[in-house]
Amino acid sequence: MNNKVELEKKSEEIPLEIHPFEPWVPAGARVLIMGTFPPQPKRWSMEFYYPNRTNDFWYMMGLIFYGDRNALLKPGSKDYDLEKIKAMLTEHHIALSDTGYMVRRLAGNASDKFLEIVEPVDFHALRERMPDLHTVATTGEKAADTLAELTGTEAPKMGKYVDTSDGLRIWRMPSTSRAYPLPLADKAAYYERLFGEDGHSGS
Numbered sequence: 001m002n003n004k005v006e007l008e009k010k011s012e013e014i015p016l017e018i019h020p021f022e023p024w025v026p027a028g029a030r031v032l033i034m035g036t037f038p039p040q041p042k043r044w045s046m047e048f049y050y051p052n053r054t055n056d057f058w059y060m061m062g063l064i065f066y067g068d069r070n071a072l073l074k075p076g077s078k079d080y081d082l083e084k085i086k087a088m089l090t091e092h093h094i095a096l097s098d099t100g101y102m103v104r105r106l107a108g109n110a111s112d113k114f115l116e117i118v119e120p121v122d123f124h125a126l127r128e129r130m131p132d133l134h135t136v137a138t139t140g141e142k143a144a145d146t147l148a149e150l151t152g153t154e155a156p157k158m159g160k161y162v163d164t165s166d167g168l169r170i171w172r173m174p175s176t177s178r179a180y181p182l183p184l185a186d187k188a189a190y191y192e193r194l195f196g197e198d199g200h201s202g203s
Helices: 003-013 059-067 082-091 124-129 140-151 184-198
Strands: 031-035 092-097 100-105 115-120 135-139 161-163 169-173
Touching: 059 082, 059 184, 082 092, 115 124, 115 140, 124 140, 135 140, 135 184, 140 169, 169 184
Parallel strands: 031 092, 031 135, 135 169
Antiparallel strands: 100 115, 161 169
16 A cells, blocks of 8 residues: 555544634625634634634734733723624725635644645635625635635735635635744734725724
8 A cells, every 4th residue: 555545545534623713794794714724623712713722813803903912802801702703804805714614623733834725615605605805815825825726816825815706806815823034013913904995894
């Protein structure tokens, strides 16, 4: 048995996981941010996107929209304020989903490098739910590559975008994982450019 067959057999022995969250689609969603897949439940601090406290996403969004990295935490706590998070996303017309719907964790962790996307999200059905959608941002390389396959486009370089033939702008943003070696303020600067140039967030 060659190595490729052995790897495929080993992969098939790993249990499949289905995405635990429904896409977050507020009324009038104009921007869709797409990661890859949530971490294992043992790493969740809430039942919502980017639930791991060691991920910079909600600290970054607090910095961008409130000027305070801790703005989306409960006062005096390290816990996320989910109601405030949802209110912020609704106010700024930001939807959330992931590019993976069914996956296998080949190394038993949250690393994209060892994540096999068995079935991607139904992007076209998701998009139909957002008639005002103009902009999509992927948070990292694997999400960018997966979305490129789904849309028949090239994955843009980091901080850049591609336009689809039907008017959608797709950006590739830096990963908000702490494993990605970029300071929080620098990550926020990339996303601020996305929101600022496209002008699709805000009231």
